[in-house]
Amino acid sequence: MKVLIVGSGGREHALAWRIKQSPNLTRLWVAGGNAGTAELAENLDIPSSDVDGLVAAARETAADLVIVGPEVPLALGLADRLTELGIPVFGPSQAAAQIEASKGFALELMREAGVPCPEFHIFTDQSSALDYLKSHHGPVVVKANGLAAGKGVLLCQDSKQGAAAVKECMSDRAFGEAGDTVVLEEFLSGPEVSVFAFCDGERLSPLVAACDYKRLEDGNRGPNTGGMGSFAQPDFWSDELAAEIEQRIMRPVLRAMAERGSPYKGVLYAGLMLTGAGPKVLEFNCRLGDPETQVVMPLLASDPLELMLACAQGTLDEVSVRWESKNYVGIVMVSGGYPGKYETGFEIAGLDEEGPDDTMVFHAGTALGAGGQSGVPLTAGGRVLTVVGGGDTLEIARERAYSRLEQITFIGARWRRDISSAANQTAAQATG
Ligand code: AMP
Ligand code: GLY
Secondary structure, eight states, rough: OOOEEOOSSHHHHHHHHHHTTTTTTTTTEEEEOOOOHHHHHHEEOOOTTTTEEEEHHHHTTTTTEEEOSHHHHHHHTTTHHHHTTOOOSSSHHHHHHHHHOOHHHHHHHHHTOOOOOOOEESSSSHHHHHHHHHTOOOOEEESSSSTTTTEEEEESHHHHHHHHHHHHHHSSSSTTGGGGSSEEEEEESSSSEEEEEEESSSSSSOOOEEEEEEETTTTEEEEEEEEEEESOTTTTOOOOOHHHHHIIIHHHHHHHHTTTTTTOOEEEEEEEEEEEEEEEEEEEESSSOOOOOOHHHGGSOHHHHHHHHHHTTTOOOGSOBBBOOEEEEEEEEEEETTSSOOOOOOOOOOOSSOOOEEEEEEEEEEEEOTTTGOOOOEEEESSSEEEEEEEEEEEEEEHHHHHHTTTTTTTOOOOSTTTTOGGTTTTOOOOO
């Protein structure tokens, strides 16, 4: 199979790495890509938002399968365009991608399908939202309805903060049109987990779970980031919990999407909070998570191309999907200053060194330096690398990942030292 992956982060490098091991692969391209994917595939210089360019690339490469990493091209209708041309695509249609692109859509779908989620109210005008907050007491969560690159969620301790957050979205337009509609949500608490199901429109794979860390600093303090680390599998994950999430959340959503005439194909990612009253959905994403993919792809025991093609073609009943029972820990190395301003162009040393067993380094914001592929890669973004270690226990995986990380240096590099430490394996997301 000739395969085109869309995206340029650690998620896409991990996808490329796993797909490269498939006996079904004949040729691989990555639209976007980074210095890491350049070692495995041919990078094409096309941004993820350039749907026309991506469609043209799929035609020119005569791709047998296009795998879409990020949400933006899906929300822009890339899958629909490819499907019209008869090119199999792993990723949902524009209508199905609404599950991530519109929080209001997702919440109303859940309400209709009886899926457990926070209580919520949707507002399209500021004065009604502020009126509602006047009669509300205690913490509240304010969310921009649309895609805001992971930034449109404001956790507010009281309705005064809530009102400020509503104004930030609706009159200051801090998230552009994404915040013209806001959702006010019940403030939930509990451990968080990202759960992934590979779906073919009707059927779904066995679930796989991972936890990610969003705050910059140890102890879940500091600003939110695109992700500072991840691990799989969480110690609280069990067959019983997986069955409950499948029955109460994943299957009802698949059924509701099919009934609405937009069957869901691709990965359905549920961001869950495990509350005292059972798992509740904080958000759905229409794609794999980053940095979760970096610890989930190594767990995939089945052929990735057979799996993703079956999702695209609605034949998931014909493949068996298995997950390893191992554990992986991923630590993200970021540029100094991230998630604020940072410099790039620094040499990354130590990538060629032989690491401990069962370790991998996935690139995100990296670029080939002078000398191209034989030269030293340079930093080119905020999140630079995810260093992953595997083992029979999370402790072993964690030790290996940190040992590999110690071999790698670049100016300004920083990372968290507490990823998957025993103290926060069940509280990866507790806010600090
Ligand atoms: P989201 O992008 O919706 O996943 O939100 C980002 C983060 O905000 C989540 O990972 C949670 O830590 C937090 N969050 C979102 N919704 C809620 C909620 N209803 N109650 C408490 N925390 C939330
Ligand atoms: N890890 C969070 C996300 O991919 O949205």
